[in-house]
Amino acid sequence: MIKIENLTKRFGDATIFSGLDLTISKGEIVVVIGPSGTGKSTLLRCVNFLETADEGHLTLGDVSVDSQQASKKEVLALRRKTGFVFQNYALFAHLTARQNIAEGLITVKGWNKEEAHHKAQQILDDIGLGDKGEHYPAALSGGQQQRVGIGRAMALEAELLLFDEPTSALDPEWVGEVLSLMQKLATRHQTMLVVTHEMQFAREVADRVIFMADGGFVEQGTPDQIFGNPQDPRLKKFLSQVGIR
Numbered sequence: 001m002i003k004i005e006n007l008t009k010r011f012g013d014a015t016i017f018s019g020l021d022l023t024i025s026k027g028e029i030v031v032v033i034g035p036s037g038t039g040k041s042t043l044l045r046c047v048n049f050l051e052t053a054d055e056g057h058l059t060l061g062d063v064s065v066d067s068q069q070a071s072k073k074e075v076l077a078l079r080r081k082t083g084f085v086f087q088n089y090a091l092f093a094h095l096t097a098r099q100n101i102a103e104g105l106i107t108v109k110g111w112n113k114e115e116a117h118h119k120a121q122q123i124l125d126d127i128g129l130g131d132k133g134e135h136y137p138a139a140l141s142g143g144q145q146q147r148v149g150i151g152r153a154m155a156l157e158a159e160l161l162l163f164d165e166p167t168s169a170l171d172p173e174w175v176g177e178v179l180s181l182m183q184k185l186a187t188r189h190q191t192m193l194v195v196t197h198e199m200q201f202a203r204e205v206a207d208r209v210i211f212m213a214d215g216g217f218v219e220q221g222t223p224d225q226i227f228g229n230p231q232d233p234r235l236k237k238f239l240s241q242v243g244i245r
């Protein structure tokens with residue numbers, strides 16, 4: 001179980017969000033939608049301490065930390081339980097696809113190189129890139145690079161996968177393959193917190209959709225509730241802007 005309590009983040013004088021509470025059950029797929037600049041990416045970044053929240057408490061399994069008081073050891077323990085998939089893939093350009101996936105197992109989990117590469121090859125097979133292990137990122141398409149980015153997060157077998165707009169940097173032709181892989185993870189009951197502008201994904205794959213705006217969670221519910229029967233005028237406006245209602 002993942003529990004986020006009273007999460008608040010400011011940049012200088014600007015409060016990006018405040019008092020966010022979110023509990024995610026094991027295997028649940030939560031998708032956060034909302035207008036640009038409302039702090040969706042910042043929320044994910046605060047959950048695995050790429051940013052430090054100004055207030056808040058995070059519980060992930062047996063790790064429970066205050067944002068402001070977390071020790072380095074606690075932050076590392078929490079990171080081991082969260083895999084992060086970045087918008088721009090964030091692969092190491094000087095490492096092959098297999099090395100990119102193996103790297104986290106070596107540095108985060110302390111595996112030896114042989115074990116890590118064996119596991120990385122299994123992951124490559126699983127994500128349909130079994131023959132691309134020796135390729136450097138520059139020799140892979142955007143969709144393949146992002147699948148490696150997801151494979152890297154999968155390798156850690158984290159309790160929670162965080163996806164920060166995983167398809168927004170992709171050419172449209174590659175979006176489908178990345179969403180299919182995410183869908184596959186969802187069918188395996190991988191717990192996921194996803195920020196995306198892909199409304200179809202939210203509609204078809206999410207267990208719960210959260211609409212974030214004006215520094216808070218304005219409305220949340222099943223995809224049917226959020227897309228079929230929105231209540232808040234800001235959500236209605238947003239849906240019409242993205243062409244849904």
Ligand SMILES: Nc1ncnc2c1ncn2[C@@H]1O[C@H](COP(=O)(O)OP(=O)(O)OP(=O)(O)O)[C@@H](O)[C@H]1O
Nearest residue numbers: 011016034035036037038039040041042043165195
């Ligand atoms: N490191 C930073 N320093 C100062 N301001 C920041 C920083 N990172 C983000 N912001 C600001 O915080 C706000 C929220 O940004 P964030 O990227 O989290 O929004 P978002 O909802 O994910 O937007 P989008 O959908 O466009 O990606 C924005 O106004 C952004 O400019």
